[in-house]
Amino acid sequence: MKASLELLFSEFEGRKEEIIPLLQAAQTCLGYLPKEALLEISRFIHIPESQVFGVATFYTQFRFSPTGKTHVMACRGTACHVRGAPRILKTFSDCLGIKDGETTEDLEYSLETVACIGACGLAPCAMINEKVEGKLTPKKVSGFFHRRTKNEITV
Amino acid sequence: MKSPFKEMTRQARLEWHALQSCQTPVIRVGTATCGRSAGAFKTLNALKSITHKLGTDCIIIEVGCLGLCFAEPVVSISTSSRPPVLYGSINENRARELVEKDVLGNEPVEDYALGTLGEKRLNNIPLLSQTDIFKHQIRRILKRCGLIDPVSLSHYLANEGYSGLEKAAAMSYEDIIQEVKASGLRGRGGAGFATGVKWEFCREAKGEPKYLICNADEGDPGAFMNRSLLEGDPHSLIEGMIIAGKGIGASKGFIYCRAEYPLALERLETAIKQARSAGFLGKDIMGSGFDFDITIKKGAGAFVCGEETALIASIEGKRGMPRPKPPFPAVSGLWGKPTIINNVETLASIALILQKGAKWYAGFGSKHSKGTKTFALVGEVKRPGLVEVPLGITIREMIFDIGGGIRADKDFKAVQTGGPSGGCIPESLKDTPVDYDSLNAVGSIMGSGGMVVMNTDSCMVDVAKYFLEFTQKESCGGCVPCRLGTKQMLDILEDITTGNGSIEDLKILEELCQTVKRSALCGLGQTAPNPVQSTIRYFKSEYLAHIIEKKCPARVCRALISYFINPETCSGCGACRLACPTGAVSGHKKQPHEIDQAKCTRCGACMEKCPKKFSAVQCIPGKIF
Numbered sequence: 001m002k003a004s005l006e007l008l009f010s011e012f013e014g015r016k017e018e019i020i021p022l023l024q025a026a027q028t029c030l031g032y033l034p035k036e037a038l039l040e041i042s043r044f045i046h047i048p049e050s051q052v053f054g055v056a057t058f059y060t061q062f063r064f065s066p067t068g069k070t071h072v073m074a075c076r077g078t079a080c081h082v083r084g085a086p087r088i089l090k091t092f093s094d095c096l097g098i099k100d101g102e103t104t105e106d107l108e109y110s111l112e113t114v115a116c117i118g119a120c121g122l123a124p125c126a127m128i129n130e131k132v133e134g135k136l137t138p139k140k141v142s143g144f145f146h147r148r149t150k151n152e153i154t155v
Numbered sequence: 156m157k158s159p160f161k162e163m164t165r166q167a168r169l170e171w172h173a174l175q176s177c178q179t180p181v182i183r184v185g186t187a188t189c190g191r192s193a194g195a196f197k198t199l200n201a202l203k204s205i206t207h208k209l210g211t212d213c214i215i216i217e218v219g220c221l222g223l224c225f226a227e228p229v230v231s232i233s234t235s236s237r238p239p240v241l242y243g244s245i246n247e248n249r250a251r252e253l254v255e256k257d258v259l260g261n262e263p264v265e266d267y268a269l270g271t272l273g274e275k276r277l278n279n280i281p282l283l284s285q286t287d288i289f290k291h292q293i294r295r296i297l298k299r300c301g302l303i304d305p306v307s308l309s310h311y312l313a314n315e316g317y318s319g320l321e322k323a324a325a326m327s328y329e330d331i332i333q334e335v336k337a338s339g340l341r342g343r344g345g346a347g348f349a350t351g352v353k354w355e356f357c358r359e360a361k362g363e364p365k366y367l368i369c370n371a372d373e374g375d376p377g378a379f380m381n382r383s384l385l386e387g388d389p390h391s392l393i394e395g396m397i398i399a400g401k402g403i404g405a406s407k408g409f410i411y412c413r414a415e416y417p418l419a420l421e422r423l424e425t426a427i428k429q430a431r432s433a434g435f436l437g438k439d440i441m442g443s444g445f446d447f448d449i450t451i452k453k454g455a456g457a458f459v460c461g462e463e464t465a466l467i468a469s470i471e472g473k474r475g476m477p478r479p480k481p482p483f484p485a486v487s488g489l490w491g492k493p494t495i496i497n498n499v500e501t502l503a504s505i506a507l508i509l510q511k512g513a514k515w516y517a518g519f520g521s522k523h524s525k526g527t528k529t530f531a532l533v534g535e536v537k538r539p540g541l542v543e544v545p546l547g548i549t550i551r552e553m554i555f556d557i558g559g560g561i562r563a564d565k566d567f568k569a570v571q572t573g574g575p576s577g578g579c580i581p582e583s584l585k586d587t588p589v590d591y592d593s594l595n596a597v598g599s600i601m602g603s604g605g606m607v608v609m610n611t612d613s614c615m616v617d618v619a620k621y622f623l624e625f626t627q628k629e630s631c632g633g634c635v636p637c638r639l640g641t642k643q644m645l646d647i648l649e650d651i652t653t654g655n656g657s658i659e660d661l662k663i664l665e666e667l668c669q670t671v672k673r674s675a676l677c678g679l680g681q682t683a684p685n686p687v688q689s690t691i692r693y694f695k696s697e698y699l700a701h702i703i704e705k706k707c708p709a710r711v712c713r714a715l716i717s718y719f720i721n722p723e724t725c726s727g728c729g730a731c732r733l734a735c736p737t738g739a740v741s742g743h744k745k746q747p748h749e750i751d752q753a754k755c756t757r758c759g760a761c762m763e764k765c766p767k768k769f770s771a772v773q774c775i776p777g778k779i780f
Contacts, residue, residue, distance in 0.1 A: 017472035020455055024414070058474040058631075059455035061414055077376035078571060078607045079533035081621050087759075115458060115625065116376035117415065119189050120533040120607075121224020121540055130417070132192030138763065 004029055005040045014045050023056050032063040068103045068110035072096070072128050077116030079123040084137075088124045089113060091138040095145045160321055160441060163433065164312050171313030176235060180213045180258045182206075183231045185301055187220035187386040188418050189379075193227035194246060201247040202230070205254045213258055219387020221301030222541030223288070224533075226269060229301075232257050238275040241283055242267040272302070288538060291556050293519055293527050296503050297543045300387030305422050308429040311390040317435060319509030323398040324443040328358060331402040335505065337513035339525030344370055344461075344498030345573065345602040346678070347524075347591040350505075353495060356485040357403045360493035365405040368489065368496045369396055370466060371412035371419070374458040375574025376625065378605030380529040381499040383541050385412070385419035388503075389426035393449065395502030397435060398509050400447040403495050408449040411466055414456060423451055458575075458629035462677045463488075463496045465631065476631045477677035498603065500529060521547030524590035528601070534571075534608035535562050544589070551585040554608055565610040569693070573602025575622045575629075576682030578689025579615060598689040600682070614711035615694040616701050620648040622686035626679060637680030640671035644687060653714040654778075656702045665691060706777035713757045717779040718772055720761075722747035725771035731761035747771075752779050 008025050012018050019041065026037045033056060042049040056062045074089045093099055096109045103110035119125045122134025126141075133144070174181060182202055186195045199217065206213050223229055226243025232253060233239030240263045242253060249267055256262045263280060270276075270283030283289055303310035311317070323331055336351030357365060369392065373381040385392065396408045412420055427449055430436045438446045452470050459465045460475040467489050469475040488494025497505075504526060508516045517525040524546040530553070533539045537559035544553060550570055554560065561567050569579040572589075578599035580587060587593050594601045609618070627641040647664045650656045668684035668691075675681045691698060700706045707715035720731070720740075725747040732740040732748060739755040742748030748771075750761070762772040 017470070019472040020469065021453065024453060024455065055472070055474055058476075059457050061454075061456035078574070078605065078621070079377045079539075081376075082534045082607060082609055082613055082618075090758075114415065115374065115456075115629070116378070118373065118379035118382045119192050119224075120377050120379055120531055120605075121189055122192055122227070123533060123539075125192065132188060134189075134192040 001030065001034070001036060002040065005037060009040075009044050012044070016045050016047055019045060019047070019052065019055055020059070023052075023059075023062055027062060032066045034064075066103065066107060068108050070109050070129055072109065072111045072126060073114045073117070074100075074111065074126045075117045075119075075124065076113045077118075077120060077123070079120035080116075080125060083123040085124045087138055088126065088136050088141060091141040092126070095142055158442075159434070160317070164318070167309040167312035167316075170309050174214070175233070177214070178235050180211075180232060180234045181239075182213055182215045182258070183218045183233075183302075184215065185220055185227065185229045186217040187383060188416075189220055189224050189383075190227045190229065191418075195228035197247050198228045198230065198245050198250050201250040202254065205251050206258070209254065209259070211254060211258055216304050218302060219300045219305045220383045220541065222297065222383065222543075223269070223538075224540040225538045229269070231272060232263075233272075234258075234261060236261065237263070237277060238271040238273045240271050240277070240280060241269045243269045287559065288540070288542075288557055291548070291552055292543050293545050294543050295507055295527050296384065296391070296500060296529055297387070297541070299391070300383060303388065305387050305389055306425050306429075308390065308426075308433060311388070315510050316390055317394055319506045320394050320397050320435060321441060323401055323509050324441040324445070326401075328402050328404060331398065331509075332358065334513050335402065335508060338504075338508045338516040339513075339520070339523075340501065340504055340508065340516070341524065341591060342498060343500035343504065343528065343603065345576065345600060347601065350497065350501055353485055354399070354403050356483070357493045357495045360486045362487070362492045364407060364492060365403055366489045366492055366494040367396060367400050367403060367405040367408040368466065368470070368494060369408065369410045369499060369502055370461065370463075370496050371410055371416075371499045372454045372461045372466065373413060373416075373499070373603065374461045375576075375603055375605045377533055377571070377607045378531045378574060378603050380531050380541060380604045382416050382419050384499060384503060384529070385416065386422055389419075389422045390430065391503040391506050392423075392499055393426055393430050393435070395505035396449060397430075397440065397447050398505050399495065399497060399502060401443070401445050403493075405495070406446045406448070408447060409452050409470060409489075410449060411452045411454055411460070411470060413454045420451065420453065427451070457631075458625075459631045459677070459679050462679055465677070466496065467494065474631070476633045477679070479676060500604070519545035521588060521590045521593075523592055528589075528604060530589075530604045530606045532558050532606050532608070534606075535565070535610040535613075536560070536608040537562050546590045547588045549586050549588055550580065553589065553606065554585070558608065561608070561610050563610075565612065567608070568611045568613060569609045569615065569618075571599075571607040571609065571618065571686070572605065573600035573685070574605045575626050576600055576678065576685055577602050577605075578685045579609075579618060579693065580689070581693040583693075598692055599685065612709055612711070614652075614707050614709035615690040615697050616648065616652055616707075617709075617711045619687045619690045620645065620652055623648060623683065626683040630679065630683075634674075634676035634680060636671045636674040637676065637683065640667055640675070641680070641683050643667055644671070644684070648687070651698065651701050652707070652712040654701070654705045658702060661691070661698060661702065700776075704777065708776050710774050710776055715778065716757055716774055716776055717752060718750055718755060718757060718759070718761060718774050719779060720748050720750055721771045721773055724769050726769055728766065728769070730764040730766065731772055734760040734764040736760060 341347040465475040727745040765772040
């Protein structure tokens with residue numbers, strides 16, 4: 001990990017205000033922010049680890065545990081809420097057997113909610129591995145995972 | 156010799172004209188985020204492979220979003236012999252049909268056509284600008300979105316792009332500020348402060364260097380105006396920023412954009428690079444001696460960072476927590492220097508004002524709210540999408556004329572404007588003009604332009620709770636009124652929606668609203684009570700139904716509804732019995748079934764599974780004992 005972080009640091013100057021871009025780059029590279037990464041960043045920009053941790057925990061983008069291979073972000077924006085987002089979230093949760101913010105034990109799936117994806121015209125929607133799925137219904141959601149599981153079996 | 160800019164524009168216009176009148180058919184596919192999620196890439200790939208297979212000679216261009224979310228993916232086809240036609244809901248199969256019939260056969264497919272672009276119509280296909288969706292709109296900020304290739308500088312230049320900057324480059328900063336003041340432009344981010352006045356404060360403030368920040372941290376749930384503009388026409392923001400930089404005397408600009416908008420970020424990066432190599436960014440811009448450059452800062456998912464001082468803290472690499480004002484950022488902002496923070500749409504409007512003049516800009520709008528404004532019209536409306544209207548248009552015109560009314564012909568109940576800082580406006584006030592002051596007067600705000608339409612199936616207490624959950628979660632925790640006040644308010648709403656509320660609670664809730672509004676540190680806290688106050692003001696009977704009758708009239712709050720099976724229509728198919736997760740449904744085959752209310756958790760699975768032809772499971776407000 002240290003080697004990959006050092007490579008990543010080479011693109012930065014080590015200034016204090018680079019902390020958020022550094023955290024973002026580290027998370028993109030590692031998938032989440034393990035404790036060692038925070039420690040390395042604090043050394044690199046010369047600020048206490050507690051401050052790095054303080055900034056990292058403030059922003060919802062940062063995660064401190066790994067996500068699943070398939071990462072589901074269910075939108076709970078206003079348009080989605082009015083068009084049935086709570087039921088969509090419940091279906092995701094039932095299909096995957098995990099709650100909001102959890103990851104399956106086999107690290108295959110993780111589920112979280114986001115404030116708004118910005119695809120409100122297609123509400124309710126969710127983002128599955130960077131791809132936005134719109135006009136969701138409980139049926140569509142359960143069918144989606146059904147299909148996915150089958151695909152995985154054939155692969 | 157002509158100036159390099161004039162020559163560049165001349166070239167761009169020639170290219171654009173050649174594209175408009177070329178013999179080869181041109182196919183445009185809308186591939187912004189909303190198009191993509193509706194399957195625009197599948198359509199695009201289908202078009203590419205079909206035309207390749209058939210050996211069709213054509214040009215395929217990816218464009219941004221026209222704002223027709225309900226009709227995504229959209230495709231337009233233009234040929235030299237007739238006006239271009241815009242098609243909606245084009246999946247892979249329909250794409251093939253379009254290629255075969257329209258591109259090869261030159262026969263427009265009327266069934267999928269939404270209208271013709273430009274000024275000429277065709278038999279049976281109306282002019283798009285005369286359709287219900289467009290005829291009430293005035294497209295100025297969005298005029299290029301969905302028509303030009305967002306990653307082509309040449310397309311932007313050919314459509315008046317950077318002509319505003321050309322003018323500004325030759326103007327003094329006083330004249331630029333004067334022009335902006337004369338336009339009457341008010342901040343499009345929500346608060347509606349006069350942009351020109353704010354600039355003047357910054358210009359006159361002591362301290363160098365000065366900074367310009369574009370707030371593209373569009374965090375309001377239910378709003379995506381900025382995303383569409385950034386994805387469809389990124390150069391308009393950049394042009395506006397350079398002009399603003401010259402106006403306030405800043406040579407460094409930042410765009411603070413949400414990380415949740417990957418495509419917008421990508422488009423911005425491309426556009427900045429293009430602007431740099433064309434000499435619009437960098438040293439001595441257009442020979443004016445003025446230097447300016449832009450850096451993108453990615454947000455990290457904190458709603459409060461839409462607040463000016465929190466946004467500044469975030470750019471400085473700190474926790475995004477607001478600080479008390481004054482001093483205002485225009486006097487002491489980023490790293491203690493005078494800083495202007497403007498919203499994306501404000502800056503794009505600046506480009507327009509310089510291109511066309513303040514008088515032209517102020518030609519639309521109401522007395523104190525000039526110009527046009529983009530809105531994300533979403534929720535239970537028939538044609539959700541991104542619209543641009545002159546300020547002063549009524550809510551009724553927006554929802555019924557442009558949006559086509561309420562889905563499934565249900566009744567319109569309320570519209571929520573301004574996101575978590577705004578309020579709910581009831582059906583009875585649908586003739587309210589949409590401008591800063593009128594919306595404030597009815598207890599809401601215009602905000603950045605989110606407009607979520609609700610029908611009678613929405614519970615207003617639940618909506619208020621929804622927004623408070625949001626603000627409570629997004630509160631930075633810096634000041635007590637917001638940290639604890641919103642929590643207490645949320646707890647009371649939780650009680651009310653679960654049937655544990657009392658009349659006394661409602662009084663405390665109203666008091667808390669007042670206190671938080673008056674004492675919270677920043678805009679997030681001060682406006683957090685708006686959704687609660689406006690729903691109590693207009694929908695008090697609904698609160699009372701929850702509290703006294705223990706009923707949720709809209710049948711949303713699970714604790715205050717019941718499911719029962721109508722024995723007269725139940726055929727005893729057993730679908731509900733199998734679907735029930737708690738075993739609350741019982742009954743013999745081909746005999747009417749029953750629900751045990753004590754076991755029922757009111758999840759609604761039975762109603763979902765009951766075949767439509769019977770519709771025997773019904774949901775009613777209140778509890779059956």
